[in-house]
Amino acid sequence: MASTGPYHNETIAIATMHAKERAIAKPFRQRLGAVITVPSRIDTDTFGTFTGEVSRQGSMLDAARAKAQAAIEATGLPFGIGSEGSFGPHPSLPFVAAGRELLLFSDRRHGFEIHETMVTHRTNYQSRECRPGDDLRDFLAGVGFPSHAVAVAPAGVTGSRELAKGISSAAELAKAIQHASGMSRGGLALVVADMRAHVNPTRMAAIRALSVRLADRLATRCPGCGVPGFGATSIIGGLPCAWCGEPTQLAALELKRCSRCGFEQQIKMERSPQTADPGQCEHCNP
Ligand SMILES: [Zn+2]
Ligand SMILES: [Zn+2]
Structure with a gap:
């Protein structure tokens, strides 16, 4: 445990509705001696959702910065964290899904902001169109269902409000597919991995790894x-x-x-x- 250092006994605010403090609090306590707090009444969905009801404005960095600022303003603390993730094809391996995580720290006391990012192929991000009764066992095994939740929407409808999230039982899933396929012109439901951290242990682990890096850098x-x-x-390069x-x-x-x-300092990479x-x-x- 850090007994001195720049953030010892300081409180740092993070705006999250998806329990990201579960990933961030421990590294920050152990490496910095800092305490993480979650202000209530911040709706982080207004900064964009994975499931398309609200599209993200600007870059991942902009969204993370807006969240950190909201946390600072809601608490009056000088320190805030914003977290943002995105999921899609891997930048260099197009047939492999990848997750990109960004963690931003804003320090109003010292007047700076830093962020750490990582790209990982360790993600359960995937989706499948299906009809009621289709065999989804392989797909669900790949997602890690039911320890990882899924979301269901009518296929071919973007920004759909008719969306069921956080589904983690077979009965709930069957009901949601039935309902969504009935709302879709082609009779198809779209099942996607729910990427919200509190229902996605794989994503939570990625955020934990990144917060270790951020805490070490802040030390x-x-x-x-x-x-x-x-x-x-x-x-x-070179x-x-x-x-x-x-x-x-x-x-x-x-x-x-x-x-x-x-x-600036240039350090030879340890490799x-x-x-x-x-x-x-x-x-x-x-
Ligand atoms: Zn050569
Ligand atoms: Zn300096």
């Missing part, structure tokens, strides 16, 4: 100005090819940058091997 002060939150903000030694696109250095004073696979080299494998 690190900038060598230039002493403000917390010093850490890697980008990576720099890892040499194992065969010809020419630089490749693969990351060689990590750039750490202070979001307040701009102090083995120290060279790139020639398959990644434009000279050896054009």
Whole structure:
């Protein structure tokens, strides 16, 4: 447990209706000695929903920032966290589903904001169109149902209000499919993994891993100005090819940058091997 440090005994607000504090509170307590609080009466669905009733305005970063600001304003605390996720095809493996998580920390006392992101293929994100009575066993096994909930809507209707969320029993699911297919012109229901954190343990675990990274970064002060939150903000390519030694696109250095004073440090990435696979080299494998 951190007994000193920039956020020891401080309270940090997070706006969430989906119990994300369950993932974030422990790393923040253990690594920073900080307490997480959830203000009531913030409807985070107004910032966008996964199921399309409310589409997200702007980028993930904008949405997370708006949530952190709402938490700060609702509590009067100087520290707020906003969390945002999105799900879809993996950026480099189009047939694999990926989850992208973003966690933003806003510090009004020291006057800075930082965020951490991660892309993971460990997601149960998937969907299936079906009719009442269809065999969904494979699909449901892939989702992790019933420990992971699903949502059901009429197929082919975007922004549908006729949506059942948080379904975690076979009887409820059959009823929702029956109802949704009756509302759809083609008689099809769309079943999707419910990506809200409190009904999706896989997503909750991803948010937990990311909050460990965020807490560790907040425990690190900038060598230039002493403000917390010093850490890697980008990576720099150029890892040499194992065969010809020419630089490749693969990351060689990590750039750490202070979001307040701009102090920078380049750190060699801890990785083995120290060279790139020639398959990644434009000279050896054009
Ligand atoms: Zn600094
Ligand atoms: Zn090469």
